[in-house]
Each structure stands twice: as C-alpha cells, then as structure tokens.
Amino acid sequence: MVPWREAWHEALYGARGFYRRVEGPAGHFTTSTHGPLGAVLAAALGRLADREGVSHVVDVGCGRGELLHHLAAGRPDLRLTGVDVVPRPAGLPDAVDWLRSPGGAHLPDALADLEDVLVVAHEWLDVVPCTVVEVDDGGTPRTVLVDAAARQEELTGAIDPGDAAWCAEHWPLDDLSPGTRVEVGLSRDRAWLGLVGRVRRGVLLAVDYGHTRDARPPAGTLVGYRDGTAVPPLPDGTCDLTAHVAVDSLDQDERTTQREALRALGVTADTPPLDLARTDPAGYLTALASSSAAAALTDPNGLGAFHWVLRRV
Numbered sequence: 001m002v003p004w005r006e007a008w009h010e011a012l013y014g015a016r017g018f019y020r021r022v023e024g025p026a027g028h029f030t031t032s033t034h035g036p037l038g039a040v041l042a043a044a045l046g047r048l049a050d051r052e053g054v055s056h057v058v059d060v061g062c063g064r065g066e067l068l069h070h071l072a073a074g075r076p077d078l079r080l081t082g083v084d085v086v087p088r089p090a091g092l093p094d095a096v097d098w099l100r101s102p103g104g105a106h107l108p109d110a111l112a113d114l115e116d117v118l119v120v121a122h123e124w125l126d127v128v129p130c131t132v133v134e135v136d137d138g139g140t141p142r143t144v145l146v147d148a149a150a151r152q153e154e155l156t157g158a159i160d161p162g163d164a165a166w167c168a169e170h171w172p173l174d175d176l177s178p179g180t181r182v183e184v185g186l187s188r189d190r191a192w193l194g195l196v197g198r199v200r201r202g203v204l205l206a207v208d209y210g211h212t213r214d215a216r217p218p219a220g221t222l223v224g225y226r227d228g229t230a231v232p233p234l235p236d237g238t239c240d241l242t243a244h245v246a247v248d249s250l251d252q253d254e255r256t257t258q259r260e261a262l263r264a265l266g267v268t269a270d271t272p273p274l275d276l277a278r279t280d281p282a283g284y285l286t287a288l289a290s291s292s293a294a295a296a297l298t299d300p301n302g303l304g305a306f307h308w309v310l311r312r313v
C-alpha cells in the first residue's frame with residue numbers, strides 16, 4: 001500500500017506508464033487542442049503571444065504535438081517547442097523543437113533559462129499526481145493508501161506536514177464529514193512553481209479544469225479515462241488518472257475562465273454572413289467550422305468553464 005501520489009506517478013510515468021503508450025492521450029480522450037477546436041485555440045494563443053510581446057511558444061505536456069501542428073501551420077513566425085514524456089513523435093513539423101521529460105511533477109533539465117516565451121500547460125496539472133486525503137468513520141482525515149494489484153484502498157496513512165499546511169491554507173480539514181475526500185494541491189503548486197522557475201522572461205499559462213475555495217468538490221474528482229470512457233481510477237497503467245486542480249492556490253497574476261479569456265483574444269462564435277456561401281462556398285464552410293469550434297471552446301457549461309491561470313515573469 002502506497003499513497004495515491006506515488007501509485008499515480010508510477011501508473012502514468014513509470015517504465016510501463018499509461019502516457020508512454022504509442023497512441024498517446026489523443027487515443028483515449030479529446031481535448032481543446034485537437035481538430036478544428038485546436039486550430040481556433042492555437043490562433044488565439046498566437047494572439048496571446050503577440051499581446052505579451054513574445055516570440056517562442058513552449059507547450060508543456062503537449063501530447064503528441066497536436067496544438068503545435070496548428071501553431072506551426074498558422075504562425076510559422078513563432079519559435080515552437082514541445083515537451084512530453086515520449087521521444088519526438090514522427091510527423092511533427094521540422095520547425096518544432098522537442099524535449100523529452102521525466103513526467104508528472106518533474107521537468108527536463110534542458111528546459112531552462114527561457115526568454116521571450118509563452119509557456120502553455122494545457123491539461124498538464126490535472127495529471128500531476130497529488131495526495132488524496134479522506135476523512136475516516138471517526139472523523140479523522142487520513143492519507144489514502146492504494147494497492148493497484150489488490151484494487152484496494154486503505155485509510156491508514158498519516159498526513160504529511162506539507163500537505164497538512166497546504167490544507168490549512170486552502171482546503172481546511174476541520175469539521176469535514178466522514179467520506180469527504182480532499183485532493184491536496186501542494187504537488188501541483190510546486191510543479192507549477194518549478195515551471196515558473198524555468199522562465200527568465202515571459203508568461204506562463206495553465207489551462208485546466210478545477211475549482212476554487214468557494215466550491216471544493218467534497219466527493220473527490222479522481223477518475224480514470226480509457227478509450228474515450230470514464231473508468232474507475234486504477235493505478236495499474238491501463239488508464240489515464242486525473243483530478244481537478246485547485247486553481248486558486250497556484251502562484252498567479254491573473255485567472256479567468258476560458259470563455260472570457262478567448263473572448264478577450266477575439267474568439268467569437270458569430271456565424272459567417274450567408275452571402276459568403278454564394279460568393280465563396282469553401283470560405284463559408286471554413287468560417288462556419290471555426291464558428292462552431294469557437295462556440296464549443298467558449299460554452300459556459302463546457303470547455304468555456306475551464307480556468308486560465310496566467311503568471312508573468
């Protein structure tokens with residue numbers, strides 16, 4: 001039996017970890033970086049780079065480079081770098097640099113001294129393993145231990161002092177009912193600070209699903225994904241393991257929803273004028289696809305509710 005944070009790390013980033021599989025994350029779930037949504041998101045991130053006056057985009061936890069493909073196509077003037085746990089994927093545009101990372105909370109040494117950079121971490125922090133605490137039947141919070149082989153959890157772990165201090169500040173453990181689960185954000189805060197420390201001048205953007213202190217999820221959010229379906233979280237390397245991010249505890253200068261952030265970057269779901277269908281049918285169809293991608297990305301009940309956390313250096 002080991003704490004969830006350890007079992008989770010091994011399950012995703014160990015030698016036979018889930019994220020080392022050839023099919024990559026896109027083989028199991030869809031994100032905003034894929035397909036037509038990815039093209040609209042990449043264009044908006046290009047405008048964010050312009051707004052911040054930077055010329056290099058580093059995508060940390062970039063999967064197989066989906067967002068970078070869109071950026072390379074639409075913004076050949078930007079320098080691009082992808083970072084993930086696998087070797088450089090075949091078919092990545094030549095102009096894109098690639099760094100291989102250890103995974104989870106750890107980053108490659110070569111990712112350092114970044115200047116004039118926009119660092120994007122799109123759905124990275126939710127897969128940085130964290131401690132899971134559960135309140136036992138007697139009302140005492142315990143670190144949850146897990147045994148992948150036996151498919152069992154045990155509430156016998158003491159709470160690490162660092163995790164306890166984080167909880168006291170961001171997710172108090174007093175008076176929680178038995179069964180309440182707390183996903184401790186300390187490891188995500190530290191991983192994010194580690195990434196901030198790699199930048200000399202620039203801006204970092206974390207995009208993720210998460211929660212703030214006014215609405216922490218009492219039942220926990222840890223879940224697995226495999227082949228497009230949510231599955232019970234089992235730390236055996238057969239599925240993704242993800243938990244929502246306590247976005248308000250991350251070191252930050254600005255935080256907003258994806259909906260507001262994209263609107264401020266000029267993404268609108270306005271449909272193209274019908275006249276265009278007569279004068280330029282292909283252009284009309286392209287504009288229509290962009291407008292429905294923009295609608296999906298800014299849907300307040302869907303992707304638009306994702307958090308955008310910005311930190312400038």
Ligand SMILES: C[S@@+](CC[C@H](N)C(=O)[O-])C[C@H]1O[C@@H](n2cnc3c(N)ncnc32)[C@H](O)[C@@H]1O
Nearest residue numbers: 019031061062063083084101103104106122123
């Ligand atoms: C949920 S997927 C998101 C992929 C992509 N950003 C997207 O939104 O489609 C998380 C990705 O982060 C990668 N990852 C996790 N920890 C990492 C680290 N420390 N350095 C680089 N990549 C990491 C995983 O291998 C995986 O490809």
